[in-house]
Amino acid sequence: MTNAPMIDLRGTTKKYDDGPPALAGVTLSVAAGECVAILGHSGSGKSTLLNLIAGLDRPSSGTVTVAGTRVDQLGEAGSAKYRRASVGMIFQFFNLLDDLTVLDNVMVPAQLAGMGKGDAKRRAAELLGSLGIDRHAGAYPARLSGGQRQRAAAARALMNKPALLLADEPTGALDSSSAEDVRRLLLDLNREGQTILLVTHDVQLAASTAHRTIELVDGAVERDVINDGSGAGLAARTPLARPAGEVG
């Protein structure tokens, strides 16, 4: 148990239709406590990979094991339960519920998992405090800046103390200063032991946040390298295109 990887994929393939597979025989292992960046061009299979690990989708072949659980074999209810208990997700566009306050948004996962309202409220307030947005607890998401919204989304993702934090382009919609806030947040969480998978187009973000970068090309692992922190090597070797208008 102690030495088992947090994430383990073996020959994992995902085909959606007759075209080339979105993921093509991916084998990779992530240890507990790692922060790993998943880099790759648009359409290379990054979100597909996260969705399989989150149990939101099933592989066409191969296996997905997270913390000893064969996620690819879970039924619908088992998969929902696994996600509630073990996975926190942050997305590019926050996915907060507009008609709930920040505090209520953050409380949702705990209430779905059956935590009492008082306990959920205490934990949510504590998280908002540690992420520096407690004074916005009573506000609606529309009143918050992008960076503040992403912090609220992070608080929600962390509510059930997930073994795994999955972030899909978490800075993709943010200005550079908010993006830097989110980057530091991920660094802090990882320092405290949180296992993180960070999907991004941004070579510098990957190199400065994660200690390891996995690059996908056409659904396959093209490269799996330990970062030296500068990002210079990767940036020089892999000039990845970024969607127009993206800041970071």
Ligand SMILES: Nc1ncnc2c1ncn2[C@@H]1O[C@H](COP(=O)(O)OP(=O)(O)OP(=O)(O)O)[C@@H](O)[C@H]1O
């Ligand atoms: N639900 C789906 N049905 C059919 N094809 C899909 C589906 N989801 C993804 N694909 C295809 O699988 C491939 C990989 O998509 P994926 O979303 O994983 O890429 P990505 O690396 O996350 O791209 P981006 O950087 O643009 O978010 C693409 O060719 C995409 O069109």
Ligand SMILES: [Mg+2]
């Ligand atoms: Mg994607």
